[in-house]
Amino acid sequence: MTPRIAIQEAPFDLGAESARLTAGRTDVGGLASFVGLCRADDGLAAMVLEHYPGMTERAIDRIAQEAAGRWPLLGCTVIHRVGRLPPGAPIVLVLTASSHRAAALESCAFLIDWLKTGAPFWKREEWADGTARWVEAKAEDDAATARWAPA
Amino acid sequence: MRVLYFAWVRQRVGMAEEEVAPPETVRDVAGLIAWLSARSPGHASAFANPRTIRAAVNQDFAGPDHPVAANDEIAFFPPVTGG
Incomplete structure (x- = not known):
């Protein structure tokens, strides 16, 4: 299983990406997807996403390989957008395919939890009044990642 | 040694990357932070609270005692706040 990983400014197409994971095969019994969107908190004009080219892809690939080691994945896609995104815009897509639903659903949740704390992206919020501020890391994101640690 | 800065660290330092040649006494990430802090008021501001700073050596996350060497990308x- 070779994960498809893309960092891009352009939007992604959930339908096309889903078809890409299942086209020409009949062994996929479950395809799970997560789409993260730019939430329009009061007065937010745009979210600007920055990343560390090279390290980002490496970090996501490592996380995807970890997922493939824990669940019997038949396919995995992670697409993360960067640049300036307006409220409502899709930011991140995680797709996982497996023979059965539990593996697809669990690995999809694992991947998005890990993406939040283990891949080098940074968000800056731009407000309608012209101010901007860097989003701070959240303790609950660390907790969400920690729940996947081996017991 | 190539040093890269991202997000507000980049804004405070005032540049996205620089080539530096610290003395041999600088052996690890913490030592490099201390040495870089003395380069300019911007560096000092960026590194004022090292607990808020994360580091990577050659594109892998690295703690304060991770060694650094002349040809590394740091x-x-x-x-991080992606996802």
Whole structure:
């Protein structure tokens, strides 16, 4: 299983990406997807996403390989957008395919939890009044990642 | 040694990357932070609270006692906020 990983400014197409994971095969019994969107908190004009080219892809690939080691994945896609995104815009897509639903659903949740704390992206919020501020890391994101640690 | 800065660390330092040649006494990430802090008021401001800084050595996350060497690519940035 070779994960498809893309960092891009352009939007992604959930339908096309889903078809890409299942086209020409009949062994996929479950395809799970997560789409993260730019939430329009009061007065937010745009979210600007920055990343560390090279390290980002490496970090996501490592996380995807970890997922493939824990669940019997038949396919995995992670697409993360960067640049300036307006409220409502899709930011991140995680797709996982497996023979059965539990593996697809669990690995999809694992991947998005890990993406939040283990891949080098940074968000800056731009407000309608012209101010901007860097989003701070959240303790609950660390907790969400920690729940996947081996017991 | 190539040093990269991201997010507000980049804004405070005032540049995205620089080539530096610290003395041999600089052996690890913490030592490099201390040495870089003395380079300019911007550096000092960026590294004023090292607990808020994360680092990567050759594109892998690295702690304060991770060794650094002349040909390494070292990056400093705030805790990540993607997803």
